[in-house]
Amino acid sequence: MSTPYPTPTPPSPPGMDGHHFQTPAARPTSAQRDGGASAAKWALFGVALGFLLPLCGLGALMLMCSTSLQTAMPSSQFGTRSQSSLFLTTKTRPYVLEHISGPRTGPAVAVWPLYGPIISAGDKMALSSNIVADYIVRVAQDLREYEDVRALVLHINSPGGSVVASDRIYHALENMDRPIVVYMDEIAASGGYYISMAGDYIVANPNTLTGSIGVIAVFYNAEGLMEKIGVEPEVIKAGQAKDMGSIYRALTPAERAYLEDLLRQVHENFIRVVAVNRELPTEEVRALADGRIYLASDARDKGLIDQLGYLEDAIQEAGHRANLEPPYRVVRIRIRTSVLDELLSLSGPSMPMWQRWALEPANWPWQQHPSPVLLYLWMP
Numbered sequence: 001m002s003t004p005y006p007t008p009t010p011p012s013p014p015g016m017d018g019h020h021f022q023t024p025a026a027r028p029t030s031a032q033r034d035g036g037a038s039a040a041k042w043a044l045f046g047v048a049l050g051f052l053l054p055l056c057g058l059g060a061l062m063l064m065c066s067t068s069l070q071t072a073m074p075s076s077q078f079g080t081r082s083q084s085s086l087f088l089t090t091k092t093r094p095y096v097l098e099h100i101s102g103p104r105t106g107p108a109v110a111v112w113p114l115y116g117p118i119i120s121a122g123d124k125m126a127l128s129s130n131i132v133a134d135y136i137v138r139v140a141q142d143l144r145e146y147e148d149v150r151a152l153v154l155h156i157n158s159p160g161g162s163v164v165a166s167d168r169i170y171h172a173l174e175n176m177d178r179p180i181v182v183y184m185d186e187i188a189a190s191g192g193y194y195i196s197m198a199g200d201y202i203v204a205n206p207n208t209l210t211g212s213i214g215v216i217a218v219f220y221n222a223e224g225l226m227e228k229i230g231v232e233p234e235v236i237k238a239g240q241a242k243d244m245g246s247i248y249r250a251l252t253p254a255e256r257a258y259l260e261d262l263l264r265q266v267h268e269n270f271i272r273v274v275a276v277n278r279e280l281p282t283e284e285v286r287a288l289a290d291g292r293i294y295l296a297s298d299a300r301d302k303g304l305i306d307q308l309g310y311l312e313d314a315i316q317e318a319g320h321r322a323n324l325e326p327p328y329r330v331v332r333i334r335i336r337t338s339v340l341d342e343l344l345s346l347s348g349p350s351m352p353m354w355q356r357w358a359l360e361p362a363n364w365p366w367q368q369h370p371s372p373v374l375l376y377l378w379m380p
Helices: 030-071 133-143 163-174 191-196 223-228 253-278 282-288 296-301 311-321 339-345 353-359
Strands: 095-101 108-115 149-158 160-162 180-189 201-204 209-211 293-295 329-335 375-377
Touching: 095 108, 108 133, 108 311, 133 163, 133 329, 149 191, 149 311, 160 163, 160 191, 163 191, 163 253, 163 375, 180 191, 180 311, 191 209, 191 253, 191 375, 201 296, 201 311, 209 296, 253 282, 293 296
Parallel strands: 108 149, 108 329, 149 180, 180 201, 180 209
Antiparallel strands: 095 329, 160 375, 209 293
């Protein structure tokens, strides 16, 4: 039997080692190289943008904060203003006139909201919830040069406050060279009534509480508490009455008599202001000035106000006194705010701070003052 002829093995193709086929690496084309460089540039741009955006946001926030300081008064609530204050040097008015009704230009009646406790000074947050004497005096001075505002309506809603601040506001408004009509809202008591005396005519809501013609100062006596916890203060003084009113001891009879006489003098000034501006006999006002509050109708009958009515009645009276023919322009004097203030206000409405103070007397600004202050304040 013959042997089968063997099948020949085909030769290996070039580049094959008998197991794996390998091809030479392909070089990137020009288009591929350009695409990679472009992607790297975009990635770098994205990193830079992510770094710069927060910085831009921070810069914008700082700018808004700086703008918001233009109408602030950088002082403590009962301190003095800094002469380098931007509030004093800026030419920007610390208020804006917000349109309410009537023509957009021309002579106007300006409604000026005065809400909250009366204090001497404060920062911008205080302006939104207090009647701040520094701010009121500044605006009153500026309004004297604003000829388009022919009459003012003081929209008052206040339980009163600092004696000195109330007197400063009264004198600033008393010197205005145009008619002033007062509209009393929920309450215009004590210092709130005192500043109303700058008005030529007073309109009050039928349910307004007003009056409270008196003065008060609060002194705390923690002597018993100190004894209970075993603390005995050592006071070194030069002057027998230097620690009069200290919380560490009770007033002596002589000290109490002295302070009562001091408050009587301040009370007499309140009585005099009311008698002069309401054209009432001093003794008649003194009989009414025992600190009690009056409903608007009682106050009208006693000559403390002129009319029961509403804000619209007060505006109409102001326009009449300024000899304006309807329809005339009506504007509201509003605190100038920044973009930051507007953004913060988007958090939603809340109870005004001065109403929260009514529920939490310990938060009243005069309660936080290091020493007692004299107050034209209805303080039940």
